[in-house]
Amino acid sequence: MRRLGTVVGAGVLLLLASACANPQDTQETRADRPTATSETTTTPDRQPARTPPAGGTPVTQQQLDTSGLPQGYPVLVWTEDGGRTVGVVAQEGGCGRASVEVPQQTDTQVVVLMVETVPATPKMCTMDLRYPKLTAELDAPLGTRTVVLKAEQRKS
Structure with a gap:
């Protein structure tokens, strides 16, 4: 029985460590990431402190x-x-x-x-x-x- 507790404890510890190392994607985090495409359809953002907004x-x-x-x-x-x-x-x-x-x-x-x-x-x-x-x-x-x-x- 003591051995079972040690094995379960080690398994829980391993599970927690792997959860911290590899956070799961949620719907919100996936939506914030750009998807890779072969064709760019938008102009990249300009450096904010160096260029006025469009029309300025x-x-x-x-x-x-x-x-x-x-x-x-x-x-x-x-x-x-x-x-x-x-x-x-x-x-x-x-x-x-x-x-x-x-x-x-x-x-x-x-x-x-x-x-x-x-x-x-x-x-x-x-x-x-x-x-x-x-x-x-x-x-x-x-x-x-x-x-x-x-x-x-x-x-x-």
């Missing part, structure tokens, strides 16, 4: 003031809808969530503030960086105005 018009470097951004922050600004919408690539990570605000618009400049909101109390978060594309509506088309980019972190 890039704002030139000469029209940008990036002095309010931390070093290494991605810089991509574009307009849509005839210049009435301004888009930016923001940065968020872990438990943070990015948003964009336009706190000031004058005849010569538009201030675009990218905000990362993080939890007020420390908690376990992933260690990843994400670069969401965000847009904000302007009172008037951007035209030749300078876009002043700023970034800040807030606690929720």
